Amino acid sequence: MNNSHTAKLTIFFSLLLIVLSLLLYTKIQLSQKNRKPANHVALNLTIINGELSDKKAIYDELLGHKISSTEIYGLTNSLDKLFDFRTAKPKDSYKLCLNPDKSINKFIYQASPYDVYVAVKTTENAFSTYKEAVYINKVQATKTFTLKSSLYQAIAAGGERDSLANSFADIFSWDIDFFLYPQPGDTIKIYYEKYEKAGELIKYGKVLGAQYIGKEKTFSAFLYNNGKNEAYYDLEGNPLRKMFRKMPLEFGRISSTFNLKRFHPILRRIRPHLGTDYASYYNAPVQATGTGSVSFSGWLGGYGNLVIIRHPNGYETYYGHNSKNLVRTGQQIDQGQTIALVGSTGQSTGPHVHYEVRCRNIPINPSSLKTISLHSLTGNELSNYKQGIEKQVALLNSNKDMVFAKNTQKENNLVKNVFKNIFSMVNKIFIFA
Ligand SMILES: [Zn+2]
Structure with a gap:
């Protein structure tokens, strides 16, 4: 056998191994997904979703659900290797699955969207524990907001959070005084990144493009990265972040x-x-x-x-x-x-x-005071920038609320999509225990 033949065989068997692993993985996924709901129905579990309240330790929280102290100690001791409950914060959420006899069947504790801990009852007061693998999707979205009273009101009315309004206000802070300028009927358009877990917003990423359309003037801002740093520029390539001049006089x-x-x-x-x-x-x-x-x-x-x-x-x-x-x-x-x-x-x-x-x-x-000033884009940089924002400008001008790169795969398509998913995983942040 020559070398190239050996190489071909190696590649062939490697690929075969990958395909088999993927099929096995898919099968396990499917069987797990199918088993879970069946289990719940058969056992007639009581599900309690809760949040840790202010100044209440997990022990008191669970006592409140009539769990015995022996069982709570069993649970917290088992989880101790993964999560230190002394670092638990108010508003941490949990899910408690109780057997018909009110003993714990399963306990899920979410310390953050990225930190989810699971304890499953094995024998009396003993639990097997693991940290859940969390899949977070990064999506891009465009949205148009109409202003009635304030920037914050408009963003909230559009179903988004204050932190998005803060980012928007920050971008235009040198051009718009958001206490004085906004008028009812003004329009806000934002092209932004979102991190989602199972369709739920975890946090916002960058604002990629934004527009404020007032009665007399439209302000535009698009994020441009020149390879060294990122900044917002208007449609003509002028920076939005302006610096202070050194002196209050022309000569002095x-x-x-x-x-x-x-x-x-x-x-x-x-x-x-x-x-x-x-x-x-x-x-x-x-x-x-x-x-x-x-x-x-x-x-x-x-x-x-x-x-x-x-x-x-x-x-x-x-x-x-x-x-x-x-x-x-x-x-x-x-x-x-x-x-x-x-x-x-x-x-x-x-x-x-x-x-x-x-x-x-x-x-x-x-x-x-920082005197590093941003210069307006010129030459090649300006044409790169203008080309780069063409799509974004068109998206914002279309006035449509859109979400891109969203993974909407259904469970029964799992086998078909398994290869596709491997590639889309590149776009996901993977956090494994
Ligand atoms: Zn003085």
């Missing part, structure tokens, strides 16, 4: 930096300087360093004439000592827009802008 020089132990020239004592001062000339334009909305415009003590702009993600920027403020509270501001004129009002020794950045009201050093 730093006259005082952020310093928590500065000796104050007017007060003549140590007083933290919570921002950066930019010296300039009277009535030079003061420019907003980022898009946002004016949360304050007026006189405030030592700040003199002050403008405060609220930005996404809890950021606020302060522009103090202005000779004149040019904006009013509530006004939407673009990055670079002139909001005031340089002055020396309040506690000030000369014309300058006191520029302060706060995150959730805590002053931070403006120079520590």
